[in-house]
Amino acid sequence: MYLNNDYGAVYVREKGELRCVNADAPQQHRLSFKLCIDTLPPAGDGKRSDHFIFTYNEEGSLRYTVKSLFDISLQFIADHIEHVDSLVGFPEQMADKLFAAAEERHKFTDPQTAPRALQLFCEAYEGLVLKSLCLRNRHLLISERLGEIRQFHSLESLDLYGCRLGDSHDILKYITSEALASLVKLFMGANRLSDAGVQRLTVPIRVMKKGLGNLQLLDLSENPITEKGLGYLTCFPLLKKLDISRTNVKLNVTLKGFFRRKMGMVLSETPLKEFTHSECNTEGWAEQVINQWEITASEVPKKEDQPKTNALRFYGREKFVSETLNSLSGTNDVKNEDKVLVHFYKLDPCVGISSVEHNTHSTTVASVQKGKKRRLSGEEEQQRIIPLAKRQSLSTLSAEDLDLLNSY
Numbered sequence: 309m310y311l312n313n314d315y316g317a318v319y320v321r322e323k324g325e326l327r328c329v330n331a332d333a334p335q336q337h338r339l340s341f342k343l344c345i346d347t348l349p350p351a352g353d354g355k356r357s358d359h360f361i362f363t364y365n366e367e368g369s370l371r372y373t374v375k376s377l378f379d380i381s382l383q384f385i386a387d388h389i390e391h392v393d394s395l396v397g398f399p400e401q402m403a404d405k406l407f408a409a410a411e412e413r414h415k416f417t418d419p420q421t422a423p424r425a426l427q428l429f430c431e432a433y434e435g436l437v438l439k440s441l442c443l444r445n446r447h448l449l450i451s452e453r454l455g456e457i458r459q460f461h462s463l464e465s466l467d468l469y470g471c472r473l474g475d476s477h478d479i480l481k482y483i484t485s486e487a488l489a490s491l492v493k494l495f496m497g498a499n500r501l502s503d504a505g506v507q508r509l510t511v512p513i514r515v516m517k518k519g520l521g522n523l524q525l526l527d528l529s530e531n532p533i534t535e536k537g538l539g540y541l542t543c544f545p546l547l548k549k550l551d552i553s554r555t556n557v558k559l560n561v562t563l564k565g566f567f568r569r570k571m572g573m574v575l576s577e578t579p580l581k582e583f584t585h586s587e588c589n590t591e592g593w594a595e596q597v598i599n600q601w602e603i604t605a606s607e608v609p610k611k612e613d614q615p616k617t618n619a620l621r622f623y624g625r626e627k628f629v630s631e632t633l634n635s636l637s638g639t640n641d642v643k644n645e646d647k648v649l650v651h652f653y654k655l656d657p658c659v660g661i662s663s664v665e666h667n668t669h670s671t672t673v674a675s676v677q678k679g680k681k682r683r684l685s686g687e688e689e690q691q692r693i694i695p696l697a698k699r700q701s702l703s704t705l706s707a708e709d710l711d712l713l714n715s716y
Contacts, residue, residue: 386410390421395432403433407593416456416597417604426459426594434462435490438592444495444585445470449605450479456601458482460594465493467588469527472498475505484512484519492522495585497529497551503537514543522546527583529553535563542570548654551583559650567652576651583651 319326365371382402385392386409395403407429410416415425429437438460443450444467450457457479466488473479473496482488499505506528512519523544528537529551538557541547550573557563559575567573590598 382406382409386413386415389415389428390424392428395428398432400433400436403429404436404593407437411597416594417600419455422453422456423459426456429593430459430461433593435464436593438463438590438594438598440465440589440591441598442467442588442590443471443598444468444588446602446605447471447473449602452605453601454478454482458487461487462490463488464490466491467493467495467585468499469495469585469588470498472500473505474500475502475508480505480508484509486518489519490522491520493525493582494520494523495527495583495588497527497531499531501528501531501533503533503540505531506533506537506540510540510543514540520544525549525582527551528555529583530555532556535566538563538566547571547573549580549582550652551580551650553583553649553651555650557650559648571652571654573652573654576653579649580651580653583649 317328318330319328321327363371363373382405386406389406389410395406398406410425415421426437439462441457441460441463442465443457447470450468450471450473466483468479483491483494496509501509509520513521521544524546526541526544526547526549530553532555533552534556535558538552541550564575567575
């Protein structure tokens, strides 16, 4: 680098003393710098070379500049993020950059550091880390990253459609815990949930008034649940929309009466767009982390099942076995008459029940006989719904509920 008098006096420190390099000599001075790369520690010890930015000038010479103290400090904290005690009170703008720096260093994909690193950010920034989580048809990812998924608190939307969880998966404890008390939307379709699984989802709020108290939308479609399982859903005070399509529940007058009287909900004449999964997405700082998890999970080698497939084809049992497996999973192909979407929604307080009943019966009966048929159907519904209400009241404090509570 060349200096002249236009820059004024220039001082350098040598052996602890300052010395002016251009005050007595008007001629140009050339200061040479030597970067001792050989004296730097190995890359695994601290990556001291990351403190410099190497560029080329117009002449093609290699030049370098030192990074700012902020960037160097940010890199150091990101390299040791698992050893930080807390980020509470740390500015969000800085935390966003720190999260990105830790992600570049694969701190959230390494099984040794991922749980602690995510816990650190989730405790301090909650919904900013992850507000919505879509794990639709990603059962393998859930099994591989369940410990990391449990660190996400303050989720508002969770989509687990098609994950084949069953009634006793460990993630059910996470869903019903205080960590997801803010959950508003929950999609549990095609998960092989039976009445026991629905009971497990609702027992904390039914008995202890904890858990999914803010739930407003619930998808239970394509699960082998019955009317008994629906009796547990009355514990959700804010539930506004429900999908029970392709289940073992029979859509009849009794079912409509139960929802209308016990939950204040009516059958929707048109499918609700919220259950189309068109808005299924992952939002938050950890969006790219989830995508990286999926890529890592997909790289797991799968067992070769070609010989088994050939044997099934040879004996002509492939169709029989596939139908049996589909029937057990609760996601088998249904007939055309069973493909009707059954969506219930909560009544608007400004709209009376009588007006809704009038709209639902207008397409099936004549206008002259509407009043009589509604009165008769109301009496029959009241008589038929009594057993369902009794089952619900008896199940709130049953021995099964106590056993489930003891397992939490």
